[in-house]
Amino acid sequence: MLIIRRTTAVTLTIARLPIPCTITRSLRVSKLKMETRSSMSMSMSTSNSTGGSGKSGPIVREFVSVEGGSDARGQTDAIRFRLVSYNILAQEVDEFDSFYKKSMEDLGYSSIYIQRSGQKRDGCGIFYKKNCAELLLEETIDYNDLVPLVHGETFLSSDKQNAPLASGNKGDDPKQDLSEKFSELSVKGSPEHRGDPNDPRVRLKRDCVGVMAAFKLKHPFHHVVILANTHLYWDPEWADVKLAQAKYLLARLSQFKTRVTDRFERTPSVILCGDFNSTPGDKVYQYLISGNSSSTSSDRSLEELPLPLCSLYASTSGEPPFTNCTPDFTDTLDYVFFSPSDRLKPVSILQLPELDSPDVAGALPNYSHPSDHLPIGAEFEISKD
Structure with a gap:
């Protein structure tokens, strides 16, 4: 979930939502904080709070300035905002309404949320504070919508797999607008227990979701930011399904940007975050940053992408060594992507632990x-036109 807040404090203090240790399912969570440049002061240390009891508390990592970030802009009326993306654990479907939503409302946040379809118990959402951002438009993404867009069993040839999926169609029904693009889909066979995995209608029904929202920043000037949050399918053996979801995601996000631009006569900045269940350099990652799903060099230009994006960490300090750490798997799966522009610049990033850090x-x-x-995140700065 994405959380928007304007504050004059040095740092945003929102307690991590208390979560039982026995939980097993994930809930995509992100947070976004906004503030004016004049109120900004950066802390670059890693703190280990002790509290009143003297007992060592959890390690809390801070935002550290990227190269040139401390003096990125000279304007005092620029907007700086922090975005932190979480994939937290949740146990039951009713926890969002009965716990998370209420807890954040008590802190002054409104919310947008989409639960996964089928029997899944988690979802994606956005939390925001109305006093710093006005919600203009929202849309949800259900990747199961790919299923009716697949016709017959004709598969794409390999040279078509990397083609952009949308070019900003302005139709009223974005899913219908994309039907022709997804009328043929390349899928691979793999064992599963939900039906014939060679049937695209079975293979694509993964119950994964995403959410997009356009916000108008209120002070010191009005600017529109599109925030998107998603959770792609997990199985490493089903890379073709994840790639289809990534293509559908960018196509929908591109159309959403076009709708926002046309309706509000403003060109929005775009930030996309989530658990993409994809490591740096694989097909999904390559497509999101280049429009080509091949790990080899591409002759396709950035302009051919439905929506050009940069990876936050790759463009500043390099992708982190890991964002997911379990006994059986440790690697980078979570990312923040943003639309490159002269107005939107990352100025700091959230520190992440090394593999030998005691807290992991x-x-x-x-x-x-x-x-x-x-959690991963950054501080961005948006300059006035």
Whole structure:
């Protein structure tokens, strides 16, 4: 979930939602904080709070300035905002309404949420504060919508797999607008217990979702930001399904940006975050940053993408060594992507632990990290036109 807040404090203090240790299912969570440049002060240390009892508390990592970030802009009326993406653990479907939603409302946040379809008990959402951002438009993404867009058993040839999926169609029904693009889909066979995995209608029905929302920043000037949050399918053996979801995601996000631009006569900045269940350099990652799902060099230009994106960490300090840490798997799966522009610049990133850091010893979750995923995030600055 994405959380928007304007504050004059140095740092945003929102307690990590208390989560039982026995939980097994994930809930995509992110948070976004906004503030004016004049109120900004950066802390670059890693703190280990003790509290009143003297007992060592969880390690809390801070935002650290990227190269040139401390003096990125000279304007005092620029907007700086922080975005932190979480994949936390949740246990039951009613926890969102009975616990998370109410807890955040008590802190002054409104919310947008989509639960996964079928029997799944988690979802994706956005939390925001109305006093710093006005919700203009929202849309949800259900990747099961790919199923009726597949016709017959004709598969794409390999040279078509990397083709962009949308070019900003302005139709009223974005799913219908994309039907022709997804009328043929390349899928591979793999064992599963939900039906014939060679049937695209079975293979694509993964019950994964996403959410998009356009917000108008209120002060010191009005600017529109599109925030999107998603959770792609997990299985590493089903890379073709994840790639189809990534293509559908960018196609829908591109159309959403076009709708927002046309309706509000403003060109929005775009930030996309989530658990993409894909490591740096694989097909999904390559498609999101280049429009080509091949790990080899591409002759396709950035302009051919439905929506050009940059990876936050790759463009500043390099992708982290890991964002997911379990006894059986440790690697980078979570990302923040943003639309490159002269107005939107990352100025700091959230520190992440190294593999030998004590707070990740023995894998996650633990006392410092109540999820097997680490929070990632950045501070962005938007300048006035």
